[in-house]
Amino acid sequence: MLSVRDVTVAFAGVRALDAVSLEARPGRILGLIGPNGSGKSTLLNVVAGAIAPDSGSVSIEAVPIPAGRPEEVAARGVARTFQIPRLARRLTVIQNMMVGRRDQPGENLLTLLFRPGASRRSERALVVDARAMLARLGLIHLADHAAGGLSGGQQKLLSMGMALMSDPPVLLLDEPAAGVNPVLVEQQIVFLKSLAAEGRTVLLIEHNMEMIADVCDDVVVLDAGTVIARGSPVDIRRNAQVMRSYLGETA
Numbered sequence: 001m002l003s004v005r006d007v008t009v010a011f012a013g014v015r016a017l018d019a020v021s022l023e024a025r026p027g028r029i030l031g032l033i034g035p036n037g038s039g040k041s042t043l044l045n046v047v048a049g050a051i052a053p054d055s056g057s058v059s060i061e062a063v064p065i066p067a068g069r070p071e072e073v074a075a076r077g078v079a080r081t082f083q084i085p086r087l088a089r090r091l092t093v094i095q096n097m098m099v100g101r102r103d104q105p106g107e108n109l110l111t112l113l114f115r116p117g118a119s120r121r122s123e124r125a126l127v128v129d130a131r132a133m134l135a136r137l138g139l140i141h142l143a144d145h146a147a148g149g150l151s152g153g154q155q156k157l158l159s160m161g162m163a164l165m166s167d168p169p170v171l172l173l174d175e176p177a178a179g180v181n182p183v184l185v186e187q188q189i190v191f192l193k194s195l196a197a198e199g200r201t202v203l204l205i206e207h208n209m210e211m212i213a214d215v216c217d218d219v220v221v222l223d224a225g226t227v228i229a230r231g232s233p234v235d236i237r238r239n240a241q242v243m244r245s246y247l248g249e250t251a
């Protein structure tokens with residue numbers, strides 16, 4: 001279980017998160033929603049180890065993560081995507097996937113592309129894994145295309161695939177559906193459900209309420225750095241405070 005306990009983060013004296021606690025469980029998708037600036041990305045950064053909180057802690061299976069050390073947190077099995085996908089645009093889709101593998105010879109791109117003999121066998125296994133993941137993502141036909149030529153939505157799918165190449169038990173997603181056409185959002189939804197079915201823990205930041213309602217088992221609502229509601233997607237839609245602070249215009 002991923003557990004966030006009383007996490008507080010202030011930027012220049014302004015509290016982005018104020019004693020936030022939540023739990024995310026294997027095999028379930030936890031949605032994190034809230035208005036712009038409510039602290040969602042900050043919380044994701046704390047869980048990923050990119051920001052050390054001023055107080056509070058994050059633990060996985062009751063073992064605290066090393067706060068502020070994202071590489072070590074990744075090594076603990078936490079992978080993430082970013083609002084704007086971080087891809088090597090000139091490399092092909094399959095090459096980007098291979099860079100996504102943390103604990104392989106391909107971890108370092110130069111090693112991957114130029115290391116001779118010794119790593120060839122694991123490289124082949126890596127390609128098989130990468131192609132299987134691309135097939136799941138519906139991107140296999142683009143394997144040899146430059147990543148920079150993909151649509152925004154395809155790039156977001158690719159970045160999910162890259163994050164999964166290290167086979168992480170925990171996946172953190174920052175607005176995967178933003179700016180993505182409905183057909184690819186549907187592809188993402190199918191993919192996210194398959195990740196939960198594999199027993200992974202998924203933390204999903206998203207403004208697309210249809211996606212939240214469709215994929216999330218549980219939802220936590222942040223407003224101005226505090227949790228104002230938590231429950232099932234149906235509970236959240238019925239919550240008057242959430243409606244006022246966040247869903248007002250779309251409900």
Ligand SMILES: Nc1ncnc2c1ncn2[C@@H]1O[C@H](COP(=O)(O)OP(=O)(O)OP(=O)(O)O)[C@@H](O)[C@H]1O
Nearest residue numbers: 011012015016034035036037038039040041042043
């Ligand atoms: N590096 C930073 N330095 C200063 N203030 C920051 C920093 N990062 C975030 N903030 C502030 O912290 C608050 C929370 O921001 P955060 O990006 O976590 O919100 P969010 O809910 O993810 O918003 P959005 O939905 O727009 O992505 C905001 O007031 C923001 O301006």
